[in-house]
Amino acid sequence: MALIAPSVLSANFLTLGKDCEMINQSKADWFHLDVMDGRFVPNISFGPMVIEFIRSSTKKVCDVHLMIEEPEKYVDAFKKAGADNLTIHYEACRHLHRNIQQIKNAGMKAGIALNPHTPVDFLKDILHDIDLVCMMSVNPGFGGQYFIPHTLVKIKQLREMISERLLDVKIEVDGGVTLENAQAIIDAGADVLVAGNTVFKSANPMETIAALKRI
Ligand code: DX5
Ligand code: ZN
Secondary structure: OOEEEEEHHHOOHHHHHHHHHHHHHOOOOEEEEEEEEOOOOOOEOOOHHHHHHHHHOOOOEEEEEEEOOOHHHHHHHHHHHOOOEEEEEHHHOOOHHHHHHHHHHOOOEEEEEEOOOOOHHHHOOOHHHOOEEEEEOOOOOOOOOOOOOOHHHHHHHHHHHHHHOOOOOEEEEEOOOOOOOHHHHHHHOOOEEEEOHHHHOOOOHHHHHHHHHHO
């Protein structure tokens, strides 16, 4: 059974507390929190301040996905805000190994996100140092985009790399996950499904989370 991580990016920010409560009451496992800086991606979302409020509203895992340049400057701020998992982009880090150590030393689980064009092979010398790979199945920056089918091949390759090395690294799939494609994504080897629009634009978000959980 996959873990389900609703993406708060698709929530209604005018009534954010209500949406957080819905996630709390639901079968969701994690809160997925997307931070965008308008530089690494062509969109700006929210930062540590908003995450601190969300943190205070839930006991569930706060899974923070940084789509920002120079993430090393903000590791402590996100730790203070209450992040449990901190994921940084492979494409945003010149000293990825150092940045991963920094996250772990701060007491968080460390993740690496891969853009659709970045080969999974690039992780082979760092896979044993991380807890999570966030496989982007859309180009990062916006909710509500279509799933890129080639991601399924990448998930299978990564699953093999992880099993060969007997590692305990979770594969999270982020972008365009729907009730229709979730089974194929899980079959390919995903452990965690992020879902934004599929949850928040549905008539009954709590039931949609339960339906994803049943897959
Ligand atoms: C995209 C974000 C995703 C996004 C997913 O850059 O990383 O987490 O919120 O939204 P959906 O599920 O609508 O594609
Ligand atoms: Zn994300």
